[in-house]
Amino acid sequence: MLYAMNKSLALQASNLSKTFRLGAQELQVLQGINLSLPQSSSLSIRGESGCGKTTLLNLLARIEQADQGELTWGDRVMRCDRSASRDEVAHRASFLGVVYQAYYLIPEIDVLENVTLPAKISREFDASVQDRARSLLDQMGVGNRITQIPGKLSGGERQRVAIARALLNRPKVLLADEPTGNLDERTGEEVMNLLLRACSEEGTSLILVTHNLAFARATDRQTFLSEGRLNEV
């Protein structure tokens, strides 16, 4: 059981299960997942391809619906048996940041506009937002690229921008799904160090999915997902 009792929690999930149904076929991907993430802490998840890591992050983010279970964001109990409503999307944009393997920057707009996007979604856009975005981009070492469009950036630079975007709204929790999966070893290490340092400085709790053992060990707690269950290692 991955419970931590004494510290206030950024996120908690209990007994989350998920089965995909494809016609008559059923694929039970997650079975009774329990996870608790203290504030300002980090946790890594490893596991074979296809074991359900992305599905688990999608349930925690309420992008996908669980079959059953309970989910708490901060002290707020969330519905996990349906995906977020339109109103809840604004709340999600301030509670949660997500970083994906494939960056998912918007190609038509420049770096600064990409990074300020979450403030528009959470409806907290004001003059301070651009300063916040610039400061995060500086922290990520890409402060000199703000007027570029993503297509002009290297993979490592794109991921640095995506991390700045994910942190813009000062989320309580950041979910990172194989964030260095598309990067070469050295670039991946640089980006991972920046990610870990930024989360720690910002007091953002991190759930990191990675295949890299060294990166996994850099988090406060390490887990392994296998046969639908999450075990601390």
Ligand SMILES: Nc1ncnc2c1ncn2[C@@H]1O[C@H](COP(=O)(O)OP(=O)(O)O)[C@@H](O)[C@H]1O
């Ligand atoms: N929307 C979906 N519909 C049906 N099956 C899915 C869907 N999403 C994922 N799966 C299946 O669930 C399993 C877990 O997928 P995923 O969570 O992406 O694994 P991982 O991220 O660990 O590689 C895989 O067998 C995958 O094919």
Ligand SMILES: [Mg+2]
């Ligand atoms: Mg995945």
